[in-house]
Amino acid sequence: MADNIISSLGAGSGIDIKTLVTQLTAVERAPKEQRLDARKESLEAQISGYGQLRSAFDTFKGSLTPLSNGDLFNARSATVPNSDVITANRVEPGAQTGSYSIEVQEVARAQTLAIGGAAQTDPKAALGASGSMTIRFGAWTDADGNPQAFAANDDRTALTLNISNTDSLEDIASKINAADSGMQAAVIKVDDQYQLTLTADSGRNNAMEISTSGTNLEAFSFKDGALNANQTQAAQDAQLKINGLAVTRESNEIDDLIEGFSFTVNKKGTAGESLNFSITADKTAADQAIRDFVEAYNSFQKTTQELVGYTRDEDDNLVRGGLAGDSTARTMINRMREQIGGILPGAQGGFTALTNLGIRTERDGSLTINETDFKNAFDNNFDLLEGLFASKMSSTNSAVEVKAGTFASRAVAGTYDVEITQDPTRGQIAGNALTHDFSAPLDTSDPAADYSFNINVDGTNSGLIKLTGTYANADELRADLQARINGDSNLRAAGVAVDVEYDTGTNQFNFVSREYGSISKVSFTSASTQMAELGIETALTGTQGLDVKGTINGVEGFGAGNVLLPDVDSPAYGLNLTVGAGATAQGKFQISFSRGVAGELANMIDNFVGSTGSIKTRESSIQKQLDGIKEERSALDRRMEGFQARLMSQFMAMENIVSSLKDTGSQLDGINDRLPFTASN
Numbered sequence: 001m002a003d004n005i006i007s008s009l010g011a012g013s014g015i016d017i018k019t020l021v022t023q024l025t026a027v028e029r030a031p032k033e034q035r036l037d038a039r040k041e042s043l044e045a046q047i048s049g050y051g052q053l054r055s056a057f058d059t060f061k062g063s064l065t066p067l068s069n070g071d072l073f074n075a076r077s078a079t080v081p082n083s084d085v086i087t088a089n090r091v092e093p094g095a096q097t098g099s100y101s102i103e104v105q106e107v108a109r110a111q112t113l114a115i116g117g118a119a120q121t122d123p124k125a126a127l128g129a130s131g132s133m134t135i136r137f138g139a140w141t142d143a144d145g146n147p148q149a150f151a152a153n154d155d156r157t158a159l160t161l162n163i164s165n166t167d168s169l170e171d172i173a174s175k176i177n178a179a180d181s182g183m184q185a186a187v188i189k190v191d192d193q194y195q196l197t198l199t200a201d202s203g204r205n206n207a208m209e210i211s212t213s214g215t216n217l218e219a220f221s222f223k224d225g226a227l228n229a230n231q232t233q234a235a236q237d238a239q240l241k242i243n244g245l246a247v248t249r250e251s252n253e254i255d256d257l258i259e260g261f262s263f264t265v266n267k268k269g270t271a272g273e274s275l276n277f278s279i280t281a282d283k284t285a286a287d288q289a290i291r292d293f294v295e296a297y298n299s300f301q302k303t304t305q306e307l308v309g310y311t312r313d314e315d316d317n318l319v320r321g322g323l324a325g326d327s328t329a330r331t332m333i334n335r336m337r338e339q340i341g342g343i344l345p346g347a348q349g350g351f352t353a354l355t356n357l358g359i360r361t362e363r364d365g366s367l368t369i370n371e372t373d374f375k376n377a378f379d380n381n382f383d384l385l386e387g388l389f390a391s392k393m394s395s396t397n398s399a400v401e402v403k404a405g406t407f408a409s410r411a412v413a414g415t416y417d418v419e420i421t422q423d424p425t426r427g428q429i430a431g432n433a434l435t436h437d438f439s440a441p442l443d444t445s446d447p448a449a450d451y452s453f454n455i456n457v458d459g460t461n462s463g464l465i466k467l468t469g470t471y472a473n474a475d476e477l478r479a480d481l482q483a484r485i486n487g488d489s490n491l492r493a494a495g496v497a498v499d500v501e502y503d504t505g506t507n508q509f510n511f512v513s514r515e516y517g518s519i520s521k522v523s524f525t526s527a528s529t530q531m532a533e534l535g536i537e538t539a540l541t542g543t544q545g546l547d548v549k550g551t552i553n554g555v556e557g558f559g560a561g562n563v564l565l566p567d568v569d570s571p572a573y574g575l576n577l578t579v580g581a582g583a584t585a586q587g588k589f590q591i592s593f594s595r596g597v598a599g600e601l602a603n604m605i606d607n608f609v610g611s612t613g614s615i616k617t618r619e620s621s622i623q624k625q626l627d628g629i630k631e632e633r634s635a636l637d638r639r640m641e642g643f644q645a646r647l648m649s650q651f652m653a654m655e656n657i658v659s660s661l662k663d664t665g666s667q668l669d670g671i672n673d674r675l676p677f678t679a680s681n
Contacts, residue, residue: 017651025644032636040629046622049307049322050615053329056303057605057615063296064605066289067598073386075282076260085269088261089253091279095260100277103241104269108202108252111140111235113210117219117228119193123169130165131214134158134468135176135183135198136483139205140235147231150209150224152476157181157492158483163217169196181487183208196220200235203250207235211468213445224470238265241274283378286385293598294359294367297340301365304333328618332608337365339600344388346413346594351381351388354597390596393575399583402591403576405565409603411574415592420583422549424562427458427520428512429542431535434474442471453527453536455485458515460494461525477534478502478509485511498522508535513545517561520545548579552591 066072071093078095080088085104118127137156140147159181163172169187173196176185182201187194200206210222210229222229237248242257255262261279269275307321308330323329341361344352351357358373377385386392393402400420404411436442444451444467451467465484471477482500491497501510513520521544527537547559552572558565562579566572575593595603608614 015651017648017655021644021647021651024647025640028643029636029640033633036629036633036636040626043622043626043629045322046326047619047626049326049329050619050622053304053307053323053332054609054615056300056307057609060296060300061602061605063289063293064598064602066285067293067389068391068596068602070386070390070392072286072289073382073390075285076279077282078261079278079280081275081277083275085265085267086275087264087266088277089255089264090262092260092262095279096258097279097281100258100279101243101274102277103272103274104238104265104267105241105271106236106239107265107268108238108250109233109236110202111200111207111231112233113198113208113222113229114190114232115196115198115220115229118169119190119195120169121193123187123194125168126166127163127168127172127216128165129167129214129216130163131212131217132466132468133161133163133172133217133220134211134484135161135181136209136211136469136480137182137200137206138209138479140207140209142234145234147207147222147227147234148224149472150207152209152479152483153205154479154482156206156483157497158480158487159183160484160487163214165215169194172196182206197232198229201250202235202238202252204235204237204248206250211445213447213466213468240265281382283382286382287378290357290359290389291369294369298366301337301367304329305365308333326618328614332614335604336601337361339597339604340367344413344594344597345600346415346592347387348392348394348415348592348594350384351377354388356381357385357388386596387594388596389598391599392594392596393592395577395589395591397583397586397589397591399580399586400589400591401578401580402593403578405574405576407574409574409606410569411593412571413594413600414571415590416553416572417588418550418552418577418591419588420548420550420564420579420586422546422559423581423584424516424548424559424579425520425543425546426513426516427522427542427545428510429522429524429540431509431511431540432532432537433507434509434533434535436533438471438473442477444468445470449530450528451530451534453531454525455488455491455498455511456521456523456525457485457491457498458494458496458513458519458521460491460496462488462490464526474502474504474507481509511542515545515561517545517547517559519561548583550577550579550583552577 074094076091076093076095076097078088078091080086086102118129120127136150136152136158138150138152141149141151159176159179161172161175161179163175167175173185173187176183176198184199186197186199188197198208200208208222209224210220212218212221218226219228221227222231237250238252238254240247240249240254240257247257249257252265253262254265258277258279261277307323308326309321309324311319311321313319340354342353354367357377358370360368360370362368391404393404395402395418397418397420400418443449452464454464455462462485465488467477467480467484469476469480471480478500482498485491485500486497497514499512499514501512502508503510511522513522522542524536524538524540531537545561548562548564549559550557550564552564552566552570555567555570557567557577564577564579566575572591572593575591577591606613610616
């Protein structure tokens with residue numbers, strides 16, 4: 001019996017326990033590992049699928065870029081003559097179409113002054129002159145070719161320079177050029193002497209008047225009664241006739257004569273000779289961009305349907321898409337399709353859907369173009385295409401302009417009810433009535449006179465501002481006050497300025513900040529005794545500006561200067577309303593905002609593929625599941641190690657039993673012969 005047991009287990013035991021345990025462990029592991037492999041393969045396919053989906057979105061978005069730019073629908077082409085009188089530079093989108101005849105009668109010239117009285121043999125030598133030099137810009141009235149009276153240009157800022165007795169001609173030229181005032185200074189050698197030359201911007205109203213005060217600066221003076229500098233070229237405007245109408249321009253670079261068309265005047269043309277131009281609408285780029293859009297969407301639609309559905313390979317086998325059954329991917333694709341075939345959000349009349357243009361959605365989801373409707377739209381309603389594809393904002397209040405702000409992507413397209421409850425205002429201060437009646441000119445250039453003051457504009461203190469001119473009337477004085485204040489280096493550095501007004505009824509000056517809102521205010525921090533003649537003193541009290549106030553859909557907005565911002569996270573948040581004077585008087589009104597088809601689709605794609613979008617969220621979720629599979633695989637490895645150890649332990653115990661039985665069997669061999677009373681044959 002013992003022999004049979006030992007024989008059946010194999011003596012010693014004859015079994016390859018290591019191989020057996022390995023095989024049993026593999027059998028135990030296989031189904032669990034197959035499930036993990038299948039899940040991993042599926043998740044990796046989804047990750048790859050979302051990568052393909054992201055790429056498809058990005059590719060399709062590229063076709064939207066030109067359509068979202070309104071310039072595409074305002075493209076122009078120009079036909080220009082071959083002439084050296086005028087050079088055509090650029091035709092801007094939206095340029096005014098038509099035919100034009102242009103005759104050049106004079107070219108613009110810049111005034112040039114030469115300071116001959118301060119000529120030096122060494123341009124680096126100190127002049128020994130000190131004081132101040134004020135350069136104003138404006139127009140000279142000529143008599144017999146000589147400048148006689150000067151009228152300041154309110155739109156130009158005066159330049160005041162402080163000259164020290166160690167300054168040379170080159171030092172003065174450097175100071176002028178560093179001021180970036182629109183004029184250029186140079187030191188040139190004439191015979192054996194160096195002279196300072198000054199060149200203003202071209203145009204009659206950009207000529208220079210130079211006033212000086214101090215020691216040895218008289219040679220630089222160029223003002224009525226002291227024309228010490230030599231005018232080598234007088235300022236002149238360009239003179240042209242366009243379609244028979246006479247016009248003048250300060251520069252030979254002209255971009256505001258025909259809207260959107262810029263050209264350069266090179267020389268005076270032949271008397272009575274006109275050059276003929278024509279500007280026409282160019283629709284070819286828009287036509288191609290829309291066709292590219294349709295093609296790009298069809299490619300997008302084909303790619304995405306393969307991702308979320310099933311296709312057949314070349315052997316007619318069914319192939320499952322990487323995102324088949326993924327509800328998130330299908331939802332995004334369906335939202336795109338709904339936007340393509342739906343009504344444009346925020347559209348206010350005109351074309352409101354792609355069907356108006358002849359673009360149809362077929363049963364398989366692809367787009368086709370009805371060429372008859374498409375051509376009709378281009379021929380008869382081309383002006384409506386911009387509003388269909390590109391962003392459009394409008395206001396029924398003529399004093400309010402709607403603009404897209406930094407967070408415009410968060411604004412909801414639509415129409416909003418708005419009411420401005422407080423117009424923005426600018427800070428200002430009114431002077432007292434002038435005591436100088438201008439029966440005789442006001443001369444502030446006398447060294448014994450002191451017409452000086454300091455002004456604070458919007459929180460910035462000016463340096464000392466001093467009048468040194470002669471003024472025939474209050475308006476000349478007003479212009480110089482404005483030029484000198486705005487020419488102050490402290491105020492210019494801060495980017496603040498004022499408008500100086502003169503009220504003939506009250507005979508007083510009014511100083512108005514150019515900024516709106518509560519930061520806007522003007523005050524005089526110092527004023528000499530003689531400034532009281534001009535109504536200026538430190539005791540004057542100004543009026544601070546007011547920020548705009550108003551509501552959007554009944555919710556109070558945030559006013560900053562003349563800009564009204566919708567409440568944070570409200571539907572209109574992301575739009576900015578620039579408000580001008582008179583907005584309150586127009587009462588309640590509406591603003592509308594539409595991104596256009598291209599803008600809506602691009603915004604939707606940005607939300608899908610952004611850092612917090614659906615794709616990123618889904619990818620993160622899938623990656624977590626993949627990380628979970630790694631953990632499950634590690635746990636499976638640990639369980640299988642334990643399972644293998646248990647099997648090995650059990651088989652080792654079996655081996656010990658077999659070995660013990662073998663030893664026992666050896667002891668039982670011949671036992672019958674050794675037993676007492678046992679007969680043997």
